[in-house]
Amino acid sequence: MPDDAPAALVDQRGHVLVITLNRPHAMNAVNAELSELVGTALERAEQDPETRVVVLTGAGERAFCAGADLKAVSRGESLAAPGNEQWGFAGYARHPISKPTIAAVNGFALGGGTELALASDLVVAAESAKFGLPEVKRGLFAAAGGVFRLPRQIPQKIAMEMMFTGEPLDAARAATLGLVNHVVPDADVLTEALALAEKIAANAPLAVQASKRVALGIVDGAISAEDSAWDNTRENAVGVMTSEDVREGTLAFVEKRAPVWQAK
Numbered sequence: 700m701p702d703d704a705p706a707a708l709v710d711q712r713g714h715v716l717v718i719t720l721n722r723p724h725a726m727n728a729v730n731a732e733l734s735e736l737v738g739t740a741l742e743r744a745e746q747d748p749e750t751r752v753v754v755l756t757g758a759g760e761r762a763f764c765a766g767a768d769l770k771a772v773s774r775g776e777s778l779a780a781p782g783n784e785q786w787g788f789a790g791y792a793r794h795p796i797s798k799p800t801i802a803a804v805n806g807f808a809l810g811g812g813t814e815l816a817l818a819s820d821l822v823v824a825a826e827s828a829k830f831g832l833p834e835v836k837r838g839l840f841a842a843a844g845g846v847f848r849l850p851r852q853i854p855q856k857i858a859m860e861m862m863f864t865g866e867p868l869d870a871a872r873a874a875t876l877g878l879v880n881h882v883v884p885d886a887d888v889l890t891e892a893l894a895l896a897e898k899i900a901a902n903a904p905l906a907v908q909a910s911k912r913v914a915l916g917i918v919d920g921a922i923s924a925e926d927s928a929w930d931n932t933r934e935n936a937v938g939v940m941t942s943e944d945v946r947e948g949t950l951a952f953v954e955k956r957a958p959v960w961q962a963k
């Protein structure tokens with residue numbers, strides 16, 4: 700790959716934005732440039748009403764993302780997106796965007812790579828994919844969301860063993876534990892992720908985004924007590940249930956045709 704190739708690529712496919720981590724020579728490890736470009740792509744996805752779903756994948760056939768760039772870290776370099784912390788790689792982990800995200804895990808997802816998958820709403824994994832948090836082998840720990848998301852997404856004792864030993868899980872085991880939605884042949888990962896993205900993009904955008912917002916609010920603890928969950932649901936429901944999309948979505952069913960969503 701040419702040295703001046705961008706560390707992340709962006710490809711708009713209708714209502715789906717595909718972000719490809721593009722450092723295959725370094726197993727798509729996260730450096731400041733990759734973090735910056737991912738951040739810019741996420742900011743674009745968040746602000747573009749035509750983008751309804753984001754798919755994140757890795758270049759090459761070996762790795763989705765091997766986590767923080769250990770060579771950069773060993774040189775004391777920051778991995779944060781310079782001047783764009785809000786949306787950098789850490790931003791993806793720290794501030795999930797309002798639109799559904801799908802990780803198309805095409806190989807090793809280690810350290811920050813597993814944390815990207817944990818921060819994604821859905822995961823489509825290659826049969827050969829591996830998930831792990833080997834930070835403790837490098838003197839680090841899963842500070843980009845892994846330490847609290849993993850025990851929430853898989854059984855606690857399995858999560859603790861992963862974090863303490865740094866040993867990886869294969870895709871089949873990850874799917875059994877609920878970390879992965881679909882395990883597919885290696886060559887089909889992006890195709891299957893895009894098919895899933897199109898399925899979601901065909902539904903009412905505001906309703907899908909409200910579903911993500913309330914569900915994550917509950918899971919991430921931003922919405923604590925039971926009553927506030929209902930209050931939060933009701934607040935979000937108003938915004939959705941009074942949108943033009945309700946009339947269009949229901950009328951389309953009656954008229955036996957595909958809906959054309961209006962709300963932006």
Ligand SMILES: CCCCCCCCCCCCC/C=C/C(=O)SCCNC(=O)CCNC(=O)[C@H](O)C(C)(C)COP(=O)(O)OP(=O)(O)OC[C@H]1O[C@@H](n2cnc3c(N)ncnc32)[C@H](O)[C@@H]1OP(=O)(O)O
Pocket residue numbers: 724725726728729734762765766767768769770771778779780788789807809810811812833834837839840841842843
């Ligand atoms: C990530 C979040 C950043 C957010 C920014 C905000 C600041 C937050 C800071 C704190 C963040 C903490 C959270 C995350 C931490 C981490 O992710 S720590 C890193 C964890 N990852 C690893 O330990 C994996 C390391 N890699 C490997 O174990 C192996 O490479 C492999 C993936 C199992 C593949 O092995 P193999 O097939 O033998 O290939 P290799 O020869 O090892 O690798 C091929 C080339 O790729 C280079 N490379 C691989 N991984 C990395 C990496 N993580 N960083 C840099 N480079 C990597 C490897 O060096 C080889 O290159 P060459 O030596 O030039 O051939």
